Amino acid sequence: MLLEQEPRLRELRVFDLHLSSWLEELKTGPVQVTPIQGDVTQAHQVAAAVSGAHVVIHTAGLVDVFGRASPETIYKVNVQGTQNVIEACVQTGTRFLVYTSSMEVVGPNVKGQPFYRGNEDTPYEALHKHPYPQSKAQAERLVLQANGRKVQGGLPLVTCALRPTGIYGEGHQIMRDFYLQGLRLGSRLFRAIPASVEHGRVYVGNVAWMHVLVARELEPRAELMGGQVYFCYDKSPYKSYEDFNMEFLGPCGLRLVGTRPLLPYWLLMLLATLNALLQWLLRPLLLYAPLLNPYTLAIANTTFTVSTNKAQRHFGYEPLFSWEDSRTRTILWVQGSTQ
Ligand SMILES: NC(=O)C1=CN([C@@H]2O[C@H](COP(=O)(O)OP(=O)(O)OC[C@H]3O[C@@H](n4cnc5c(N)ncnc54)[C@H](O)[C@@H]3O)[C@@H](O)[C@H]2O)C=CC1
Ligand SMILES: C[C@@H](CO)CCC[C@@H](C)[C@H]1CC[C@H]2[C@@H]3[C@H](O)CC4=CC(=O)CC[C@]4(C)[C@H]3CC[C@]12C
Numbered sequence: 001m002l003l004e005q006e007p008r009l010r011e012l013r014v015f016d017l018h019l020s021s022w023l024e025e026l027k028t029g030p031v032q033v034t035p036i037q038g039d040v041t042q043a044h045q046v047a048a049a050v051s052g053a054h055v056v057i058h059t060a061g062l063v064d065v066f067g068r069a070s071p072e073t074i075y076k077v078n079v080q081g082t083q084n085v086i087e088a089c090v091q092t093g094t095r096f097l098v099y100t101s102s103m104e105v106v107g108p109n110v111k112g113q114p115f116y117r118g119n120e121d122t123p124y125e126a127l128h129k130h131p132y133p134q135s136k137a138q139a140e141r142l143v144l145q146a147n148g149r150k151v152q153g154g155l156p157l158v159t160c161a162l163r164p165t166g167i168y169g170e171g172h173q174i175m176r177d178f179y180l181q182g183l184r185l186g187s188r189l190f191r192a193i194p195a196s197v198e199h200g201r202v203y204v205g206n207v208a209w210m211h212v213l214v215a216r217e218l219e220p221r222a223e224l225m226g227g228q229v230y231f232c233y234d235k236s237p238y239k240s241y242e243d244f245n246m247e248f249l250g251p252c253g254l255r256l257v258g259t260r261p262l263l264p265y266w267l268l269m270l271l272a273t274l275n276a277l278l279q280w281l282l283r284p285l286l287l288y289a290p291l292l293n294p295y296t297l298a299i300a301n302t303t304f305t306v307s308t309n310k311a312q313r314h315f316g317y318e319p320l321f322s323w324e325d326s327r328t329r330t331i332l333w334v335q336g337s338t339q
Helices: 022-028 043-050 071-092 131-145 173-184 204-217 241-249 265-282 294-300 310-315 323-337
Strands: 011-016 032-037 055-058 096-100 115-118 158-164 166-168 188-190 201-203 228-232 255-257 304-306
Touching (some): 011 043, 071 096, 071 131, 096 204, 158 204, 166 204, 166 241, 173 188, 173 241, 173 323, 201 204, 201 323, 204 228, 204 310, 204 323, 228 310
Parallel strands (some): 055 096, 096 158, 115 304, 158 228, 166 201
């Protein structure tokens, strides 16, 4: 997105624990693309990568709500890693920092209270028990508190945080898992979540586009945007998690069975709790980390949708991809990803 949309870009450094092979293809254009294999938990590696950069987009993170990683590891990558990025900016004189936060820093909370088409100012009890949202909330706080800190050379750091809702699009592994599961079940999926529960989703291309715009506008609009949070949104429809997935899986030949959940909520919660127990029991022997656990069930079962125009007001954001484009691109990816 940066290469396509930012004409003033001179160099793009990609710092990641795992470098993808597609990065090589990006090296053929006029902009210098520098892949750097590194770990955000290693302060010296981060500082070396950041040195001389005009703007840092910090999107690396450990996304785990399934119990694959330990809470300590999640904290180390998401919180300590973010602190390292901030310190690297301060030490090396980089003034603009964009952080990929998450809707999860707000909710859904452990009480299952709905957040219905809320915006950045909507009051909501953000109570976290799970390591992932806890770590994202802590990291976001660090980023916002760092706004205004003096960087090397004496000028102030300008930071802001973007909070995507559930991201979908090309590369969405869970979508592919549901597709494969549906194929195994005779081209069917069984409804587990009531259709009335709305879940916020945003297309990956629009998430990227919003990051590019923020990176571009942070300097001229530092006064307004510094220390701010913005939900990442687009025109994707408000639907339940499963009904939304069917927008893509339907055209790929799957159908969702049932107008109401096949199993009652208490039974699903029992199964989710059993999964958590099994995970704990099996941990010394193997990693058992299914999609269904008490936390994921609670998120999927709680309405959380965003309706805001803050990004449009502050830096002129309009989605780059329409809902129709986002849908088509995602369907094509699902179809192609399993061949
Ligand atoms: N997937 C979603 O629905 C949402 C994701 N987010 C946030 O967006 C960001 C990207 O998430 P996804 O693309 O979904 O996840 P992902 O797992 O596909 O991407 C995360 C990237 O961070 C890298 N990474 C992990 N640990 C690292 C380390 N120690 N050092 C350097 N790089 C490391 C990974 O190699 C990977 O390339 C994360 O910060 C996540 O919290 C926010 C809202 C929703
Ligand atoms: C009960 C199951 C029946 O089919 C459905 C389980 C679906 C879950 C795996 C997903 C439901 C909601 C998702 C999360 C949500 O989109 C918010 C997120 C934000 C992030 O920053 C990271 C990812 C995630 C936690 C996302 C993960 C997958 C779900 C829990």
